[in-house]
Amino acid sequence: MTPRKSSQQELTKEIILQEADKQFTEQGFSQVSMRKVAKELGCSHGALYYHYTNKAELFYEVVSSYFMKLDSMVDDVRAQDDYPQEGIFNLFRCFLQFGLDHQSQYELMFMVKNTEVDTLTKAAANRSYDKFAQVLFECAPARASISDVYAAFVSLHGFVAHYIGRVKHFSEVEGAAQKHILFLQKPFQAL
Known part of the structure; x- marks a missing residue:
């Protein structure tokens, strides 16, 4: 398992978008969750909510x-x-x-x-x-x-x-x- 990011400053919108893009194109909308994106990025799903209100956004x-x-x-x-x-x-x-x-x-x-x-x-x-x-x-x-x-x-x-x-x-x-x-x-x- 990858270690969690130490601060929210390291987690940029660009990094989140790259991972979300990969997951949406490989798995489809319904199979992706904020938790799955966060897991791949090695951060808490709460850290994603700092940048995005929800999966739809x-x-x-x-x-x-x-x-x-x-x-x-x-x-x-x-x-x-x-x-x-x-x-x-x-x-x-x-x-x-x-x-x-x-x-x-x-x-x-x-x-x-x-x-x-x-x-x-x-x-x-x-x-x-x-x-x-x-x-x-x-x-x-x-x-x-x-x-x-x-x-x-x-x-x-x-x-x-x-x-x-x-x-x-x-x-x-x-x-x-x-x-x-x-x-x-x-x-x-x-x-």
């Missing part, structure tokens, strides 16, 4: 970092030379690639159903979805409707959900993903 911090990574990838799509002409294709590809290359994180972001965390994670999810929708509206030569944007998002989510656990990486289904993307682009193309 800790989970929110971890999941928010995943949304920031996805948002950063969307920002990279905007920064590409072929934006906005190829923006829709690149956005859809980016979403599928993120989901299948980061399957555990994706599941925590979009597939955990727990009332304790739903209200906390909803804000990060909504910001990310708004960024997704904004890029679609910027790139669509035809007038895109809100329902078209939502349908595209749900369809992309369904593709990722279908392949989670069946493949290890996006590259294994890249051909199928490309066909799916080309099909989903149709409502956003000029008439």
Whole structure:
């Protein structure tokens, strides 16, 4: 057993987040507890409460970092030379690639159903979805409707959900993903 930390100053939020991230991605939300995180860090679970009110708040911090990574990838799509002409294709590809290359994180972001965390994670999810929708509206030569944007998002989510656990990486289904993307682009193309 590892010795306990001698002071709370040694236990930083960054260290806690790294361990919580590891446990959430390996075990899922319901299997992780503040006590388990503390045990791995070699401190009392009370020391964690100095930084986080409860497991839901800790989970929110971890999941928010995943949304920031996805948002950063969307920002990279905007920064590409072929934006906005190829923006829709690149956005859809980016979403599928993120989901299948980061399957555990994706599941925590979009597939955990727990009332304790739903209200906390909803804000990060909504910001990310708004960024997704904004890029679609910027790139669509035809007038895109809100329902078209939502349908595209749900369809992309369904593709990722279908392949989670069946493949290890996006590259294994890249051909199928490309066909799916080309099909989903149709409502956003000029008439």
